[in-house]
Amino acid sequence: MFPSTIILYNLSQEPCLKYDFNLICDRGVNCTHWTSFKLKSTVLFLENFNNRFELSREEFPLSTGFDAYRWAKVLKPFHLTRDLLSKVNVPLPNEYIDIIHQNLDFSDIRWGYDSVIIQCNEYKISKMFWYETHKTTNNNPSESERNSPALTNEDSPNAMSLLNSSPSCDSSSTTVLPVTPAPLNETNDANNHFEKPNPEITNLSIQQIPTF
DSSP: OOOOOOOOTTTSSOOOOOOOOOHOOOSSSSGSSSSSHHHEEEEEEOSSOEEEEEEOOOOOOOOOOOOOOOEEEEESSTTTTHHHHSOOOOOOGGGGGEEEEEEEEEGEEESSSEEEOOOEEEEOOOOOEEEOOOOOOSOOOOOHHHHHOOOTTTTTEEEOOOOHGGGGGGGTTTTOOOOOOTTTTTSSSSSGSSOOOOOOTTOOTTSSSSOO
């Protein structure tokens, strides 16, 4: 008998982690494993059955000198896939979220086994995933991209667009191979691929062709 396996999907139908208190609580001597340290370069998304929340570190610290944190509710989480996250700033801009708490000290966030308590407000949590913080210079996604739950084959970029967007395709660093032109007497006409008929054979009558 095989052990049971639970595969969780977030609200945008992508694989994610099951929320576990042991994945969050700051324990151990290696600070790189601490949640407060991870939030310096990543954002933590936490979900329940209907809502997605974003926990992120704010740009400016508190007056005490410690990092400040923000707790926000993500708008339209069903459409906010990882592909769309790569096209917008993370932490998310204000048009994508509803800020609930800000200027939080990390001690203001109390982690439970199935919930998060912030300033006497409890938020039930069942799933989680991390996403790296970044700022993009691309234009904001169109309304159709925001409302699209997932990319289809028709929406995916073709090979040429991916080639043009690749950094390795810079014209200053691309090696162009010389192309040898075809002879002038050769064309692309498919009829020229056949050999010319032999006049000696075409002039033979039917009686001249031996039979066996």
